[in-house]
Amino acid sequence: MSNQLTVLIPCKDESLNILPCIESAQSIADEILVADSGSTDGTLEMVSERGGCRVIEREYVNSADFKNWAIPQASHPWVLILDADERITKHLAAEIRQTLANPDKNIDGYWIGRQNHFIGHRIKHCGWNRDGVIRLFRRDDVRYQERWVHAKMEIAPERVARLKETMLHYTTWSTDDYCEKLNRYANWSVTNYVAEGRQPSAVAIFLSAPLRFLQLYLFRGGFLDGIPGFQVCMYSAFYSFMKQAKLWEVSHGRLESGAEPRQAVYSAE
Known part of the structure; x- marks a missing residue:
């Protein structure tokens, strides 16, 4: 019970992505928390119609500020941040379940690699193949540094490990x-x-x-x-x-x- 997971999905105007994102998260999440910053394209209506998600809303200032506001509202002690254009694969879901079944007390966060796509095409080179983000972490121990963009998580390097499996990232559709x-x-x-x-x-x-x-x-x-x-x-x-x-x-x-x-x-x- 103590190792339950909230999947936090920050979003705004993500009608193209939100349902596939939620579908990919449902196999691993004990709670799906959608944090919306003013969608006007029907995103929240789609989430409501689907059901099974908790929704919180607030004005967007920048990514770090918004996520730092949303993280403490997760119901469970472990959080996985999943952007709407990202997907959890079944192999990554299995690894996360195994990791949280007996978490290392010396680790507060985990790097996850991303398979990046451009307009639906997998990009395997040009630096995109090296992409990784800290997304799985202890709710009460980790926050983002205050920056307007590309904010890093404030976490000691020795308290971070890396998962072997990767998530899918559909960077853009147009x-x-x-x-x-x-x-x-x-x-x-x-x-x-x-x-x-x-x-x-x-x-x-x-x-x-x-x-x-x-x-x-x-x-x-x-x-x-x-x-x-x-x-x-x-x-x-x-x-x-x-x-x-x-x-x-x-x-x-x-x-x-x-x-x-x-x-x-x-x-x-």
Whole structure:
């Protein structure tokens, strides 16, 4: 009883993903907790119609803030965070059950690898094959650091282990959605940069994109994933450029006379 598991699913406007995500979690979860941040596309209606989930709602500030609010509301001492675009495989579910049947008292969290997909195509190279996240952890002992994006969990390295099995991650189903996501993440990254005192660099603006593309496409084998791999590498390179360009804009962008100064913090939307 003490090792029961809450699967926490943070979401907003995830009507394409939410039901398959819940279906994949139900075999392992003693509770499915859906934390919604203002869906308007029917996501919550789909969750309600399906049944079997507890729903909590709150305004979204950033990922770390939202998850740190939701984690303590889990009913059980172990939590698995599962984004709506992720799926638990039957092999991973079996490993999690085995792990929680007799958890190591010296371990507070577990890394889980991800099999990443782009528009439905599995990406096996270009760095995406090395992806892993800490998602299974003790509810009362682990929180995210306060950052706008790419926040890490505040947990001592010696208190973390790694599961062998992986989850599925369907990064995007359309290029339109992916471009919006990259722009949003670039904005949040710049907010982090400004808070850290990072200064814009002309060299970074010129070189970040081509160097990133070469790293992923040639040295990390992105070319082996065909057209989907080429697209992933190109988008990743453009994302690197956007972060540098937006950082430059904060301090050097010229505004129309009388306009309000640019802000370092971008909207969460």
